[in-house]
Amino acid sequence: MIAPLRALTRPQGGIAGLWLILVIVAAVFAPLLTPYAYDIQNLPNAYQPASGAHWLGTDEFGRDLLTRLIYGARTSLSVSATAISISVLCGMVLGAAAAWFGGWLDRIVTMTVDLTWSFPEILIALILVAIIGPGTTGVMIAIAVAYLAQFTRLTRAQIMTLKGETFIEAARSLGAGNAHILFRHLLPNALAPVLVSAMLATGDAIILEATLGFFGLGAQPPVPSWGGMMSAGSALIFKAPWVIVFPGLAVAITVVAINLYGDALIAELDIRARLRRDA
Amino acid sequence: MTAPLIQIDRLSKRFQSGGGIFAKPRAMMAVRDVSLSIGKGEVLGVVGESGCGKSTLARLVLRLIEPTAGRVSFDGTDITALSPAALRKMRRRMAMVFQDPYSSLDPRHTLTEVLAEPFAAQGEPLSPDRLPEMLAAVGLPAAMAASHPHQLSGGQRQRVGIARALALHPDFVVLDEPTASLDVSIQAQIIALLADLRDRLGLTYLFISHDLGLVRYFCDRIVVMYLGTVVEVLPDTTAAPRHPYTRALMQSNFAPDPARRRAIEPLTGEIPSPFALPPGCAFASRCPRASDRCRRETPALGGDPAHPVACFHPL
Amino acid sequence: MTALLDLQSVSVSIGKVALLDGISLSVARGQILGLVGESGSGKSLTAMAAMGLLPLIGGRVTQGAVRFDGQDMAAMTEAERRKLRGGRIGFVTQNPMTALDPVQRIGEQVDVVSRLHLGLDRKAARARTLDLLTQLRIPEAAAVAEAWPHQLSGGMKQRIVIAMALAGEPDLIIADEPTTALDVTVQAQIIQILGNLVREKGVALMLITHDMGVVAQICDRVAVLYGGRLAEEGAVAPIFAAPAHPYTSALIGCIPQEGMAKGALRGIPGAVPSALAFPTGCRFHPRCDRASELCRSTVPPTDPRGDGRVACHHPGALA
Numbered sequence: 008m009i010a011p012l013r014a015l016t017r018p019q020g021g022i023a024g025l026w027l028i029l030v031i032v033a034a035v036f037a038p039l040l041t042p043y044a045y046d047i048q049n050l051p052n053a054y055q056p057a058s059g060a061h062w063l064g065t066d067e068f069g070r071d072l073l074t075r076l077i078y079g080a081r082t083s084l085s086v087s088a089t090a091i092s093i094s095v096l097c098g099m100v101l102g103a104a105a106a107w108f109g110g111w112l113d114r115i116v117t118m119t120v121d122l123t124w125s126f127p128e129i130l131i132a133l134i135l136v137a138i139i140g141p142g143t144t145g146v147m148i149a150i151a152v153a154y155l156a157q158f159t160r161l162t163r164a165q166i167m168t169l170k171g172e173t174f175i176e177a178a179r180s181l182g183a184g185n186a187h188i189l190f191r192h193l194l195p196n197a198l199a200p201v202l203v204s205a206m207l208a209t210g211d212a213i214i215l216e217a218t219l220g221f222f223g224l225g226a227q228p229p230v231p232s233w234g235g236m237m238s239a240g241s242a243l244i245f246k247a248p249w250v251i252v253f254p255g256l257a258v259a260i261t262v263v264a265i266n267l268y269g270d271a272l273i274a275e276l277d278i279r280a281r282l283r284r285d286a
Numbered sequence: 287m288t289a290p291l292i293q294i295d296r297l298s299k300r301f302q303s304g305g306g307i308f309a310k311p312r313a314m315m316a317v318r319d320v321s322l323s324i325g326k327g328e329v330l331g332v333v334g335e336s337g338c339g340k341s342t343l344a345r346l347v348l349r350l351i352e353p354t355a356g357r358v359s360f361d362g363t364d365i366t367a368l369s370p371a372a373l374r375k376m377r378r379r380m381a382m383v384f385q386d387p388y389s390s391l392d393p394r395h396t397l398t399e400v401l402a403e404p405f406a407a408q409g410e411p412l413s414p415d416r417l418p419e420m421l422a423a424v425g426l427p428a429a430m431a432a433s434h435p436h437q438l439s440g441g442q443r444q445r446v447g448i449a450r451a452l453a454l455h456p457d458f459v460v461l462d463e464p465t466a467s468l469d470v471s472i473q474a475q476i477i478a479l480l481a482d483l484r485d486r487l488g489l490t491y492l493f494i495s496h497d498l499g500l501v502r503y504f505c506d507r508i509v510v511m512y513l514g515t516v517v518e519v520l521p522d523t524t525a526a527p528r529h530p531y532t533r534a535l536m537q538s539n540f541a542p543d544p545a546r547r548r549a550i551e552p553l554t555g556e557i558p559s560p561f562a563l564p565p566g567c568a569f570a571s572r573c574p575r576a577s578d579r580c581r582r583e584t585p586a587l588g589g590d591p592a593h594p595v596a597c598f599h600p601l
Numbered sequence: 602m603t604a605l606l607d608l609q610s611v612s613v614s615i616g617k618v619a620l621l622d623g624i625s626l627s628v629a630r631g632q633i634l635g636l637v638g639e640s641g642s643g644k645s646l647t648a649m650a651a652m653g654l655l656p657l658i659g660g661r662v663t664q665g666a667v668r669f670d671g672q673d674m675a676a677m678t679e680a681e682r683r684k685l686r687g688g689r690i691g692f693v694t695q696n697p698m699t700a701l702d703p704v705q706r707i708g709e710q711v712d713v714v715s716r717l718h719l720g721l722d723r724k725a726a727r728a729r730t731l732d733l734l735t736q737l738r739i740p741e742a743a744a745v746a747e748a749w750p751h752q753l754s755g756g757m758k759q760r761i762v763i764a765m766a767l768a769g770e771p772d773l774i775i776a777d778e779p780t781t782a783l784d785v786t787v788q789a790q791i792i793q794i795l796g797n798l799v800r801e802k803g804v805a806l807m808l809i810t811h812d813m814g815v816v817a818q819i820c821d822r823v824a825v826l827y828g829g830r831l832a833e834e835g836a837v838a839p840i841f842a843a844p845a846h847p848y849t850s851a852l853i854g855c856i857p858q859e860g861m862a863k864g865a866l867r868g869i870p871g872a873v874p875s876a877l878a879f880p881t882g883c884r885f886h887p888r889c890d891r892a893s894e895l896c897r898s899t900v901p902p903t904d905p906r907g908d909g910r911v912a913c914h915h916p917g918a919l920a
Contacts, residue, residue: 173390177450180350182377183407191403195394337786439872460789469639470811470855474868481864490747497783499814503866504856524860538789540814544837545819550793553786554738554752 008201010275020271023264030261034080043071044271046229064249066239071253072249075231076257082232083258086143086225087212095205097151098158099194104137105159107167109190116163121157123218130216130246133224149219161204163198164205199276203269210265215257233258290323291458291490297321297356298341299342303561312514314343314560318514320356329484329491331505333498333535337560339514340494341385344462347492348380350371360458381451385463387443392436397432398419401560403452424449424479441472445479452483458517459493461547465500471502477504498532499539513560516587518595525593528600531569566600575599602670605630605805606651606773610827611665612803613650615658619648623665624831625903625910626824628805630772633796635837636809637852641873643829644809648766650776651807652690670772688718691766692774707761708746714768719753733764737794761793765800773805774798780815792819807811811854817841822909825849828874828884834908845906845916848885862873883914891915 015021033040052069055061063072105116123131132149139145169175169192172199213233219225220234220243228235233254240251299317317339317430326329332340345351348360351367357366365376384390391400401420401473418428424445435443444464451459461480466474481504495501501508508520510532518529527533534553555572560563567585570576579598587596602917609818613621621643628634636644648653651667653674667674669690674682684835686692694700702710711733721729734742737760748756750845766774776795780788796819799806799835802833808820817824824834825848833846844850851869871888874880883901886892897915903912 080565102442173386174349175383177382177384177408177447179389180348180377180382181450182374182404182409184374189407192392196392221376254600279547335786383889403752441766441872455667469873470813471639472872473851474866475870476868477866478864497857499857502859503861503863531731534786538785540789540792540812540818541639541858542817542853543858544817544841550789553773555788 011272014268014271014275017271017274019267020275023267023271025266026264030080030257031084032063033085037074037077037081038125039076041071041077042064043074043167045070045075047232054243056247056249063253064247066236066250067247068241072253075236075254076233077282078262079231079233079236079254082143082226082230083216083220083234086147086232087150087209087216090147090211090216091103091205092153093147093151094208095158095201096156098155098160098199099162099197101155102159102162102164103166103189103194105199106163106170107185107193111165115217120159120163123156124160128211128215129218132219133222136219136224141227141228143230146215146216146219150215153215154208154212157208158201158205162197162201165200166193169196203272203276206272207266207269207271210269212242213258213262217254289327290324290441291328291361292322292324292492294322294347295356295359297343297346297358297531298354299351300347300354301342312400312561315382315468315563316516317346317353317411319577320516322509322519324490324492326457326488327484327488328507329493329505331493331497331501331508332496333508334511335496335500335557337513337557340496340511341462343511344382344460344492344494346589348377348460350382353465377407378404378454379456380458381454381456381589382460382462383444383447383451383464385465385466386392387440387447388435390447391443394434396432396434397426400435400446400450401431401453404450408454410454420449420453421454423483433538439472440468441475444468444472444476448476448479448483452487452489455487456489458490458496460493462494463496466496473500479503494596497539506532513558513563515568517569518598519587521593526595528589528595529569529597530573530575530599530601533601534572556583569597603629603671605639605666606807607848608647609668610650611647611667612651612663613646613655613660613905615660615665618876619663620660621829622652623903624650624829625665626828626831628773628807628822630805631799632802632822633799633806633808633820635808635816635823637811637813637816637823638826638832639852639869639873641875642826644826645777646829647826648777648809648811650743651775652686652692653677654686658825684718687714687750688769690848691769691771691774693762693766693774693779695754695778700759700762703750704752706746707748707750707753709763711746711761711768711875714765715770717722718769730764730769735763738766746762754787755783756790759783759787759791760794762799763791767798770781771804773807775807775809777809778811781809781811787803795819812856813841814856825852828879829876830884831910831912832885833906833909833911833913835911836908839907839919840909843917845911845919846885846913847889847891847915847917849916851888869882883912903914 015024025042049069052065053067055065057064059070066072074144095152101116105113131153133147135152136145139148175188186225215236220232221238223238225234226232237251243250295583297317297320298315300313301316302311308559320343332343334340346353353366360380365373381425398417401413401417417431421428421430426442426445437438465476468476483489493505502523509516510529512531516534537550540586553572558568558571566581566583570580585596585598587594589595607627608624610623610625611621612619612623624647637648638644651661655661662675669685704714708727708730711730715721715729730746732743734745738747739760780791781792792815795806810816820837822835823837823840825846826833827848832848840849842852845850855868857866869888874884880887882898883896886896899910900913903910906916
């Protein structure tokens with residue numbers, strides 16, 4: 008897999024990729040990067056604008072905003088990425104099974120997918136969180152289910168197209184069994200488009216996670232998440248605008264970066280046509 | 287002729303297409319009641335135009351698709367009655383080379399992986415010296431083993447397809463228009479390679495093509511198909527055609543010799559839709575010799591058993 | 602005979618890559634020129650140059666001139682060239698399946714050509730369309746004119762494409778592998794139709810093909826291209842009787858013939874060179890059994906031979 012690296016050599020892919028690496032490294036090494044704790048209140052220090060001590064200022068409880076932003080990245084990224092990983096894994100199994108076995112299984116899967124496809128992801132996620140209850144686990148499951156239809160559908164379409172390729176018939180003519188064809192030919196060829204679309208969906212998932220956080224359904228205080236921080240900041244928009252602006256910018260830049268890098272990856276893998284046709 | 291290796295007995299394949307809430311499904315007979323035998327070491331040619339059922343026949347003979355009716359015996363075993371597991375084992379003895387050398391190789395696999403696939407599929411070990419041997423047999427350098435298909439020309443890819451088909455030393459190979467998407471210069475190379483391999487390995491071929499000139503050069507016996515049925519079996523490459531369709535095919539093939547220019551007697555009329563075949567002989571709508579009887583009754587393949595023809599008014 | 606289309610040592614490049622090198626050939630009215638060679642030999646590019654369509658693919662004529670009816674195409678404005686194409690120069694593409702607009706009726710697609718290029722009104726254009734379809738032996742022309750492209754067979758579609766090429770009353774037709782996508786019996790029909798057109802209407806026809814059989818059947822002259830250069834050119838009968846260039850005889854030898862001994866068909870070893878790495882000297886030398894040291898080092902000059910020309914250091918003798 009050299010394509011992800013080659014995508015970094017494209018101008019937009021490179022800048023976007025650098026930002027993503029920066030955010031991921033910051034999230035992973037959060038405790039090493041900042042002298043402050045994300046949850047210790049320091050009320051006399053509240054509403055400080057940006058300064059040498061607090062690069063992005065402090066919030067209403069006097070906590071360092073940059074520290075909370077970095078810890079927030081931990082929550083937002085891990086929840087989104089885990090949710091999408093679960094979604095991709097389940098979607099590939101469902102989509103591949105539907106395409107490969109066909110018949111009633113295919114009909115049920117296709118019908119369910121079409122049904123969920125006709126609801127906005129946010130609605131599905133809200134309903135699920137309402138059932139499971141707020142918190143990171145609930146949000147994770149909600150996002151995973153909300154995007155399940157997308158990956159099931161994409162995988163199914165990829166496998167359906169590949170099934171008609173002559174090299175599949177050639178493998179059968181050699182006496183290859185189902186497992187051989189599925190794991191040697193179908194899944195490897197379907198993987199690239201699905202992974203790229205998973206990457207792009209992670210961007211959407213970050214927004215969805217922030218939205219749920221904004222409604223107070225995500226990570227519960229004092230654990231920071233970007234959506235939760237914006238929710239708290241919305242009351243202070245005139246008094247201390249930086250409290251809402253910086254998490255907002257973090258979400259926006261990260262999502263744009265994911266999309267730019269994804270575009271570069273699509274161009275490198277040369278699968279634009281396949282994504283457009285099948286999704 | 288020695289004992290037949292392949293015995294095809296009244297083979298038919300019916301395809302259904304469309305059908306939904308608003309459309310009635312339409313059915314067509316892609317192959318209708320075809321009986322043939324192929325002797326050990328023989329090269330049997332099947333020639334016809336698009337839609338004549340020759341590619342369907344090729345897949346039926348290897349049971350890559352299930353027949354609607356009829357049987358295929360391979361070396362005395364009825365392969366249409368084999369269990370899936372037994373059929374998979376049997377596949378090591380019969381192989382196929384496909385028309386499109388572009389889509390018949392997995393784009394993600396290296397040539398090493400492509401050529402290892404027959405062994406993996408049959409659960410057999412692949413000794414490391416086999417690979418360069420397989421490449422050399424089809425005239426490719428061993429250094430190519432690490433290449434991907436997109437780095438190869440069409441002719442080279444088709445050589446890989448042939449090497450893959452021959453990997454497990456099959457007795458019987460179906461060649462489905464193996465040169466149709468290649469330049470004439472490369473076509474001739476591939477045909478020469480196939481002829482060499484046949485002589486060296488004692489192979490039996492079923493050679494599918496739309497090019498009667500090529501089939502007459504390469505094959506021992508020639509089956510002419512039109513809209514799913516066999517209309518004539520030419521016993522050798524020099525036999526004069528007896529079916530008007532065979533003659534039209536021969537006349538459509540121009541010799542590279544301006545001294546042998548001929549006035550073409552072009553076929554008039556259109557090929558009927560296979561979904562709505564008229565009664566009688568399927569060729570009647572384009573046949574210069576067609577009579578009322580041809581439009582009413584379907585002629586059966588008969589006459590001289592060595593050179594059967596399905597026509598009421600043979601030449 | 603004066604040439605209608607005349608290419609005078611035309612060289613063509615796309616970007617920095619030189620693809621055609623000094624191609625000279627001409628077609629006169631009432632004549633069929635066969636342009637042959639393997640894929641990648643420069644046949645289609647020569648046709649694009651003849652129609653002034655190179656800018657479409659980012660190409661340009663770097664040397665030489667293309668003259669149509671005495672006029673230098675390079676000196677014309679793009680508007681004038683556009684007027685020629687579809688008007689005095691008709692074009693028949695390789696794939697009739699994609700040459701027709703799927704959402705327009707057949708008749709309208711043919712009508713528009715004569716309305717555009719001959720200034721006919723709707724009624725006159727339709728009358729001309731029906732006349733053309735009848736000339737091309739299309740049964741029930743009026744019904745076909747009302748049909749949609751998907752209702753027609755491949756051979757019928759190709760006849761419609763020919764009708765479109767004819768509708769502007771062309772003096773020259775350029776046909777790029779017009780039968781490759783068709784069944785053999787249909788192919789014979791189309792070849793017959795094209796041949797008759799030239800005889801009856803006195804148009805010039807440049808027929809691009811890879812099939813020496815088709816050339817032998819209907820062409821008057823043949824130009825053999827290899828690696829972007831002209832290998833041999835001349836009247837069909839003497840060239841087939843005694844090809845001077847080893848590439849010409851190799852191409853003829855690729856067609857299986859009646860009575861050919863088994864094993865006689867060997868093809869041409871190797872493959873067409875890429876334009877990025879043309880061999881030195883004669884570009885055919887790596888595949889040629891006559892190649893000498895001279896061929897490896899020196900580009901062969903184009904010499905007259907009979908009424909034609911050949912570019913080979915070791916040409917075969919005249920018959």
